[in-house]
Amino acid sequence: TTYGGYQRSAAQLWLPVRWSSGEVWELDAGLLLYGRHLSKLSDVGPGYSDVTNTQRHGQYAQVLMNIALNNDDTLKPYIRYTHLGDSNTVPNREPNGVIPRLEPESQRWQIGAVWEFAAP
Secondary structure (H helix, E strand, C coil), X not given: CCCCCCEEEEEEEEEEEEEEECCCEEEEEEEEEEEEEEEEHHHCCCCCCCEEEEECCEEEEEEEEXXXXXXXXXXXXXXXXXXXXXXXXXXXXXXXXXXXXXXXXEEEEEEEEEEECCCC
């Protein structure tokens, strides 16, 4: 069995809002205004056509904490949740006929940290 991969790219426009409580906590939230996904299915083979989907439903929330370190450095651990709704459905021509394609609903959790260091 041979499996073929393909390239995917996405561009999204978000409306963000930020609340901060002094210098310790920050809360970010946002709404997806517009998203566009391109799946280059033609990379799989000549019988497949590329698909461009549009997404209009999504939101995210992020909590970030500022921790002051020595030498004016700051460590900012965060946790972020993102939800994207289903995209529109577009027809896609494949060797077995026309099959409608969409970008399915997705959810993602991210945990990380930003280290801001002061230049000497």
